[in-house]
Amino acid sequence: MSPIHAIGDIHGQIGQLETALELIEKHGEPGAPIVFCGDYVDRGPDSRAVIRLLMEGQAAGRDWICLMGNHDRFLLRYLDDPRYEDPNVSRPLLWTDPPLGGAATLASYGVDVAPGRSLEEIHADAREAVPQAHRDWIAALPRIHETGDQIFVHAGLRPGVALEDQAEDDLVWIRNGFLESPVDWGRLVVHGHTALDRPEFYGNRLNLDGGTGYGRPLVPALLEGRTVSLLGRTGREELGISELVGY
Template identity: 55%
Template sequence: MSLSYAIGDIHGQRARLEAAHALIAEDRRQVGDTGAPVVHIGDYVDRGPDSRGVLDLLIEGRAAGRPWICLLGNHDRWMQHFLRPGCEPEPARPDMLWLEDAVGGRATLASYGVDADPHRALGAIHAEARAAVPSAHLDFLAELLPSFRHGEAFFCHAGIRPGVPLEAQSVTDLIWIRGEFHRDTREHGALIVHGHTPVDRVTHFGNRVNLDTGAGYGRPLSVVAIEGRKVYLLTPGGRVPVPPEMPPEARCEAG
């Protein structure tokens, strides 16, 4: 049975990311595995204190040959577009600037030593940011994958558009979708492993698993092991099974 690991939305929390990888290393030791992929579900930047450190760690790990898969998150694409010569908006949210407090871009730029004070001219902030962010970080962001399939699991940042084949999903849906995907209880042809929408705990909905437990808001960063469709939360005490829960609609019918 195929084994994979997955880490939820990181949002600038390097220390928590290091702790997650330590849990994976211990689980590998326990099960005797060295090659199972580790899928990072996206949103490496924004809100947290060390977005630069997160990207440094991921770049260093991949350069060292570790089996790390890094997926594209909506915040990662937001950063990409902001740093382009024209200071472009995120295509899916042209109404929101990356530097707005609700998005968290100012915290990201602070980790690069850029003064993104809202009283400064946007052009000055943009020019300083383009000079401060290393080309290796821009290359990393440009190379992020929209999705990854391993065994019975399909990994993406936000989810999929129900009814569309997995191989035909749009990048924007993979990094932005919420309601239509969350409400759909059908089988999607694979267990969809995603983040993007914070939940109180890693939750297995039968056809999907949400890993975003709110690290961007000071809450835990969660990491799981997946074997087939079985999901295990990794903790300092070892694996804790995450069983599928009955969907809300089914609970209503059963009651």
């Protein structure tokens, strides 16, 4: 049973990411890997800085595993087509529309997203501003990471579908069918994607999206098998099992 750390959705909050890494350094297990569960961009002001920090950490040899989230994938698809609408969004929205937060990501790259500029103008500037190295890094992110004790993924897993047959859209987007399921996957499923007020542990899964994209703290976790401890300024807090409710 090897310890491993995990961090949920960051959403462009570089200060929160730096604090979470400091908490792992101070209260975590020395040398244990860190899995980042995706959604590095959108809504917050510093998406570019978040990606740069993660890329630099990996390049420096840190044992960091970074998964792809739906917002990260949305950035790539926007750069190919500014009018792309992901069918998994609950209503028709462009990535640059306010609920999704893509405009904040572009602004972090120095793109002028002021009202009145055309979609085509903003897109042309974005293709120039987002470094190819960042695009290549995002495109190469794994969608899932497995250990002997955990399965890490951005959004979740489709019950009744073998792990090797899971669809990418489910791995980065699923809610209904997964969140309310009591299915035991044989290992703890660790995910983000669905924002809560704070991370919650349900026995079969751990949701680490504590709402950093909406201004709440980014709380890192230490996992030892199915034992979950949140890392805060005063140390480790073992997380009990919450009641499963429907979504």
